[in-house]
Amino acid sequence: MADVRLHYKKPILHGDITVPGDKSVSHRSIMFGSIAEGRTTVSGFLLGDDCLSTIDCFRKLGVEIELNDTNVVIDSQGMKNWKEPIDILYTGNSGTTTRLMLGLLAGSSIHAILNGDASIGKRPMKRVITPLRKMGAHITGRMDGQYTPLAIKGSPLHAIEYTMPVASAQVKSAILLATLQAEGTTVIHEKSVSRDHTERMLRQFGAEITVENGTVSYKGGQTLHATHVDVPGDISSAAFFLVAGAMAENSEITLHNVGFNPTRTGIIDVLAAMGADMRIIVADEEAAEPTATITVRTSDLAAITIDGELIPRLIDEIPIIALLATKAKGTTVIRDAAELKVKETDRITAVVNELKKLGADIEATDDGMIIHGGSELHGASLQTYGDHRIGMMGAIAALLIDDAVELDDIECIAVSYPTFFEDIQKIIK
Template identity: 70%
Template sequence: MKVIDYNRPSLRGAIQVPGDKSISHRSVMFGAIAEGTTTVEGFLLGEDCLSTIDCFRKLGVQIDVDGTNVKIESAGIDAWEEPKEVLYTGNSGTTTRLMLGILSGTNLHTIMTGDASIGKRPMRRVVDPLRQMGAQIAGRAGGQYTPLAIQGTELQAIDYTMPVASAQVKSAILLAGLRAKGTTIVRESEVSRDHTERMLRQFGAKVDVTEGVVSFEGGQKLVGTHVKVPGDISSAAFFLVAGAIAKDSEVVIENVGVNETRDGIIDVLTAMGANMSMMVEGETVAEPTATITIRTSHLHGTTIEGAIIPRLIDEIPILALLATQANGQTIIKDAEELKVKETDRITAVVTELKKLGADIEATDDGMIINGPTPLQGGSLKSYGDHRIGMMAAVAALITDEPIQLDDAECIAVSYPTFFEHVHSLIVR
């Protein structure tokens, strides 16, 4: 149990949030698949991304870590060794689902499992399209849950229409498509984050993306390269909200990735009247980056729905906290995907914010928040979910009484230095 007692401080200063989790995962995966040397700068040393490194080391790939710099030496996917151990993916849904696509087209037999949370998360959304490609995957409940056993085999390309927007499903299919015969096509009605498509190009593949349709020819070879990972906007979101709701504050966040498939929180903050400015700096991994400045803001409610949801699905817990401090009603809908994250985030967010005095109600696909409401201290649960844990910690900035947070350690999954950064910004 961690006691968080900030006594309503102001926040001032500049930080750089850790590297983007999605890009860090993929940099190791692509580096392992590619032939040659891949160097990664700004890698996220969170537990999830370290799980990805561990899995590829068990496949015989040489990976050296020096701080946030990572070097991957690989002779290509055909040189991988059949692992003697189970591949343990920890709490990482990205590792688990994307590796299903990667491993399905190898000549290896592998078994994957994760922690208790991963054991509850649905895998058929990935397994079913991979089976359509010829993948041989077995697991609990017909492949719905880990552990999962994969017998690598030859794959055939498919033309797949996504039933829901999911970058993990899309990426698993595209990564399987690298080894498939024919042209793999994935069609999205609502575009999900596109880091896989961008990184395929950086590693030398030819990929066509046109109006929500991604296609490329199987059998292409990837070549090692250098990847510079920008700051994770999902991590930055907690400090964007903190800067907006803490009194007399100004927070500068440098080198943040502002990929247009991930920057929905910027649009929502703007719609709610946040006092925010952004200076776009350049691109890394064909990823735009920016410095964002946020100040204490007079906010008003809004409706968050539809096509923007995939662009901010991981930021909804902290946006719910933001809405408790906005004038009027905020409605979040079309966010059923929250129910199958590390925990049921609809239930978790509503339950924990109610404990603090928030006027918030759950709906089938989101929540309704009325504000502004003063928040009190209390004892909160993280549910072992890093984003719920960080939401609770940010709430402690505006409560008169302390917050006691159980399993605050789960925050290290994506942001090991989170509390250090909070303390570096506090002024009295």
């Protein structure tokens, strides 16, 4: 694959962007619409490769899904009418699809094989399979289910009480989805609260679920009812432009319809703590997924420490936060983020390696990184590692310097933001 050369010559950034739909909510809209009996409609769906993988999996299970641009119609007769797939359920680059499908299929009458791309083959699956096996699931796979490919044979399940060893919305969601077909009430204890899109969508589809003081309780056997899902803009995608607006000279960017779920707004807390010049107008806070319009301007930034319970609320934004920290006065410390090592790539190593090439004063630690602000960034040839977040970080860096930045792979960005470079052009002045 040929390198792509980006040479923007440090432009002023000014304009309005509506970021594409939230990846986490888009995945779940297809899953829940396929579980519920009747017709579910979705607007604002993310046309990213990961979410299209989810649609493909459910079509193989016999669910009728019609896709018209960002609008989706799902006609389902419920889980009991899913068909055993002839082909492997291929999940592409999507960890969400892979892990949540395990939960959904665990209590079904279906035998299926799940597999993804080379990146998925390196990502840990035992963290999901362990609690599912405690519920009675029959799952086998490479290295006793540590890695894909995985074979699952649906079986009767029972509820469990489970304390999460790490903050992971994917693990929590897999357990909750398995509980749909389990006897009894499952109780999940979280030490640090992870994103809660699954809990919110269960309520939206008519289920009763209790969330209190880090404990989630959910009774199995509940029936879900088809509904309409309005997918908000993805705050993880918006984060790249929020950082660009705060770092670029003489700039002002407004982002519309950004998802403002409080379990996802860690990037906003970081920007505010660093002193970013932002204006936020929140829409209906009582909506299933609240949204906001966010304007950010060129800012004087100060270094901070990012750790503890804040980490699960911004884990996907750490690559672009690391770039932000190169502009901040002082030393920014990111810790308690060892989870970065098991993302699409080892993001601690990847971020540190690539920002060093750009001239950043940055070092890796066992669970994060240390960034000394004030370095003058320059052009370089960067590796994306096939990771969309690393690719977008490099592209935003190209907006902030006079020199050219070369990226070895921009196709990976389509996983979460297929119109990323079109939106960059909208704000270049």
